[in-house]
Amino acid sequence: MTTKTGRTAVEEILKRVAKDGRSALTAPEGRAVCEAYGIPTPQERLATSAEEAVAQAGELGLPVVLKIVSPDILHKTEAGGVLVGLGSEQEVADGYAKILANAKAYDASARITGVQVQQMLTSGQEVIIGAVTDPSFGKIVAFGLGGILVEVLKDVTFRLAPTSTEEALSMVDGIAAAEILNGVRGSEPVDKAALAEVVHRLSRLVTDFPQLAEVDLNPVLATGAGATAVDVRILVDPAAAEPVRFSQDEILAAMNRIMKPAAVAVIGASAEDGKIGNSVMKNLVNGGYAGEIYPINPKAAEILDRKAYPSIADVPGDVDVAVFAIPAKFVPAALEEAGEKGVAGAILIPSGFGETGNIELQNEVLAIARKHGVRILGPNIYGYYYTPENLSATFCTPYDVKGGVALSSQSGGIGMAILGFSRSAGMGVSAIVGVGNKADIDEDDLLTFFEHDDNTELVAMHLEDLKDGRAFAETAKRVSAKKPVVVLKAGRTSEGAKAAGSHTGALAGNDRVYDDILRQSGVIRAPGLNDLLEYARGVPKLPTPKGENVVIITGAGGSGVLLSDACVDNGLTLMRIPDDLDAAFREYIPPFGAAGNPVDITGGEPPSTYRNTIALGLSDDRIHSLVLGYWHTIVTPPMVFAELVVDVVEEFRRKGVHKPVVASLSGDVEVEQASEHLYAHGVVAYPYTTEKPVAVLGAKYRWARSAGLLP
Structure with missing residues (x-):
């Protein structure tokens, strides 16, 4: 679709923008980027004098549109930098002078490159096509009708970039007002395939160039003959970076040791009732876990009839999982020892990390884990259950009714609600997992394990956010082709949209994006906690x-x-x-x-x-x-x-x-x-x-x- 020449052209433009230290492309640069990726735009010229503007208008054909071109004026309309319908040479000359005066009044220090003289398109249905960098999902594309329908009704659809042409067409057909595009009250049906092609090409553009933070094609005029991006606005972020990701094999290797450990160490094990370290030990011992259990406590010789060790380093055999039941400030040193021991998973029960604002400590712990190849579950969690192994690595009540439902929660309270419902309803589970702060292991890691777990038939997840929504969406799409995935997404509103700098960004309210992309991934979205649990219980029965x-x-x-x-x-x-x-x-x-x-x-x-x-x-x-x-x-x-x-x-x-x-x-x-x-x-x-x-x-x-x- 995109030629090597086209990519090279975009690279050259972005190099120039980076060299200038700019965060936005000028309108002519935006048009050149679109042209490089085959996105139709109106004919235009760049004028640096009134005489030049008049001559160019004559070449393009009247009427024309004039737009200010300045790297310092992003919102051209607000600055009085857009004039439309100029139908004579005198109007063009006067308009040129007026736009310059308006721009200087708006920002006296703004650098003025010139005035864009653009062919005026007089017919077609206005739509908006855009792309933003979502904090959870990365690059996403958006489609909606222009004008009041998108501004007020927020009638818009989202997909992960890149999209296929089929996915792009589903976006066009997926808005509530899609019937308008088919032609109503005698109006001409638009070329929906052409609109889908623009969406598809834009999705490829932002995928190829991650530094394109936001792209607005607004409006795009759609007719029966095609679709043309009338106005282009592009913001850049040179610091854009992809999150750290593990391969499926790496995830499975670690998760299999965590969920099916041959040996578990409890760091902070205690013989005193009421202590978290005592509760974890009791659940492991009394729950019937058949692997080795190593209490770690420098002040005890024996806990629950098991020899205690001063440090995990003193344990004679290999250890797969270390459950941490010690205060947060002691975790880094203990994790160093666990990492040197070769544990696969560190289950961080203690709080006092990112959830309290102590991001520095959480990052320190994650860095230690990365150094030693240890995967962290938590911190700030109740632990986890895996019933096929009779494993209750938690300080909460045990649960042993085996079945095919795997559940996870970001909240401890919700986790206990899951536990109580399961017990009350007699719902057999394969696993219940707390993810807490998700410093490392998150839902896509769990999904990867449950995908290959013969003991799991359905996965149900409560989540408040996704650390790497793209990885989750890709994994969920793969898993849901084999097993149902049910999600309760808490937090349906987003204040962040108020600060967005583009139309597309403002429309990309967090829940709206989640809703579209979860559906695209084949996920069953539950409206509430009871729905999540009833779906988990009932769907496998049918x-x-x-x-x-x-x-x-x-x-x-x-x-x-x-x-x-x-x-x-x-x-x-x-x-x-x-x-x-x-x-x-x-x-x-x-x-x-x-x-x-x-x-x-x-x-x-x-x-x-x-x-x-x-x-x-x-x-x-x-x-x-x-x-x-x-x-x-x-x-x-x-x-x-x-x-x-x-x-x-x-x-x-x-x-x-x-x-x-x-x-x-x-x-x-x-x-x-x-x-x-x-x-x-x-x-x-x-x-x-x-x-x-x-x-x-x-x-x-x-x-x-x-x-x-x-x-």
């Missing part, structure tokens, strides 16, 4: 659907309406029931019931009506998922309903028919036990809510779509 057709079978019309709303809210497709299937359902429901979708069997029906309609839904290949709405009656009591549903679902499973079935139960307190019975047998069911079961089904569908498992 078979992967084979298609989009969802049918509601309900004993209560009101529940059917709410379940329909919930399906729409969660992106599910309510099947249009064909005539033959409608007739088949009517064979089982009373005349005053309703077929269609929802299928309303009414509340006074016996168990056989539920059984027959559910069996029909499972037997017809055109139906891919069932949503059941139960209404408590004496005719069909809650446990009778639950047992018949389990019976018919298991009957079809034995025949090889595996469809997702979720249920909403309305009634007296007996529906709680009925819901538990259903859930225990693979039917995701909840009492007193129509939203939750459908939300879990919607999460399963979102994952199946992103993983390419649905036609």
Whole structure:
């Protein structure tokens, strides 16, 4: 796409900008950069006198636009440095003088290169295309409609750079007002492929040149014949640098030793109840961990019937993991010894590092770890659990219910909420991991391990930020193709956008970027903590659907309406029931019931009506998922309903028919036990809510779509 000559041209421009010590390109330089990467711009010239401006306007053809060119005036409009629609030679000459006067009044010390004389484009739909350097994700590109829709409604989409042309087209189609681009009220449809190509080319530009901090193409005029960047604004950051990254093999080598250690040392182990070092020791010993456990305490000879050592250096064998239960100020010296011992992971439980403003100490500890090739988990964490190894390396309560869900949290409090929910719901977990300050190990390291962990079926993560969002997005995209990844992103607002220096930067509110890029990576985003936990528990229970057709079978019309709303809210497709299937359902429901979708069997029906309609839904290949709405009656009591549903679902499973079935139960307190019975047998069911079961089904569908498992 981009020739070697084009890249060389951009390199020369950026060298000149760096030599001048500038943080921004002039408009002509910006146009030259766009031209080098095949991004269309209007014809233009640079005038240094009124006479020259008039002559150039004649060459380009009136009317024209005049813009001030100054390395010191970034916001040209604010400085009165833009005049449009100049239709005569006199207007051009007067405009030239006016722009210079405005610029000097705005900033008397500003260096004036000249005035840009630009061909004026008079038709087309205004859009904005830009790129910014996000603190979490690095280079991202943005697309939105121009004018009020982008300024007020923030109708914009984001993707990681570089984008493919297909991803760029999904951005164009992904804004809420995309229909405008298709032509409304007689207007001409725009060339969306041309817009996508501009996005794609811009994404390549900022990828090739990381020092391009922000690029604004605003507006870009789109017509049926193409797309042209009318105004170009480019900011540079010569100090731009990529974060330190480990290879997949390096991550796996360390994480396998951390999660499956043959030996664990507890630095700060204690025999005194109530001490963190005592709690960690008790959890390791009493939790059934079969590896070697080495207490490290210079003042003790023995702790919990195990020989204690003054230093980790005194331990006779190899050590994979060192759990630190000592005050923060003592960590650097102890970590030096652990590094020399060859440990793979340092689990830093203590607080008093970056979270309290002590960045210097945290950086010192990280430097020591890097020197010795040690990976740090934390600091400021509750520790971690890995149930396949009976490993409870934590000072919190132990947990030993094994299963396929791996969970992580950035917050200790959220970690304990995860633990409590898991225990209450009987949810089997493979791991629960605290990441705390994330000085080193973060979510993409964990994802890399869980991707290859046969004990993990789903990964659920609470996070407040991402240290390296690009690494996370790339890893999550790979992992979510095999296993569902659920994320609760805390902090939905961003004050940082207020200080942004460009339109694109101002639009790149933190949560908006997270939302688009997490979706691009195939991640299931949970709106709240309970949603995260319910998705983690329920999504693995549901078979992967084979298609989009969802049918509601309900004993209560009101529940059917709410379940329909919930399906729409969660992106599910309510099947249009064909005539033959409608007739088949009517064979089982009373005349005053309703077929269609929802299928309303009414509340006074016996168990056989539920059984027959559910069996029909499972037997017809055109139906891919069932949503059941139960209404408590004496005719069909809650446990009778639950047992018949389990019976018919298991009957079809034995025949090889595996469809997702979720249920909403309305009634007296007996529906709680009925819901538990259903859930225990693979039917995701909840009492007193129509939203939750459908939300879990919607999460399963979102994952199946992103993983390419649905036609």
